[in-house]
Amino acid sequence: MTLYGGIEAGGTKFVCGIGDESGRLLESITFPTTTPGQTLARALAFFAGKPLAALGIGTFGPVDLRPDSPAYGRITSTPKPGWANTDMLRPFRERLGVPVGLDTDVNAAALGEHRWGAAQGLDTFVYLTVGTGIGGGGMAGGRLMHGALHPEMGHVRVPHDWARDPFAGVCPYHGDCLEGLASGPAIEARWGVPGESLPADHPAWELEAHYLALGVANLVLTLSPQRVILGGGVMGVAGMLPRVRALVLALLNGYLQIAAIVEDIEGYIVPPGLGTQAGVRGALALAIGAAFG
């Protein structure tokens, strides 16, 4: 059996896993993201001595993904202390001596969903995760979305009604961008307690659904995805997904007469088919791509 390694390198935690070409996870480890030196050493130790054919890394970012750039594989302007300029690629390539596929954490998850999850058979779709941060990736025309860098869908601007929500937002770069208003840390800063301790009928969740629906509607109008996959801890809140679906329909207001949307919103805005394993299994998919690249 050929083995592949995958790393979901998140800003809060790293998930390292080993799997086969069917995307089955055989072994995995999760640990908190601390300093770059400590965290990457722990990941390297997990894979050391394992007979891998290739490794895939889905990393938080922003990250330089242009293969012809001198900074290829490096984290760029992250607000995460100590991580700017961290090389996410070469330490693994050099120490493990295998091909390494690298992309954003959300593009990796999107690839996993495309291969084994909720986006099978589609060529244009979005994967958005709502948790410690908000990030989005996906495919356009059958290819993972890249470009000048890569999409940063969490930092789009959404209308902010200061009378309804006088909270200024937590994004260190933009204040009240979507991530600034609707990420887990935004919920905690606005209400003074972590989202986990807010009851399901708290007004926090209607406001949260409102912002997420604005973000999703913008993505639907901009990218014309065939499906939108919504993952991350905040989407696990009871009733959040149905609320977002209803508000997206209300915002679009009948403008897009697409049967997939107006007749089957439950099949259009969906949870990840791979659940919480989308990130690490997506990284396995990146590894498989690197092995055959």
Ligand code: ZN
């Ligand atoms: Zn922002």
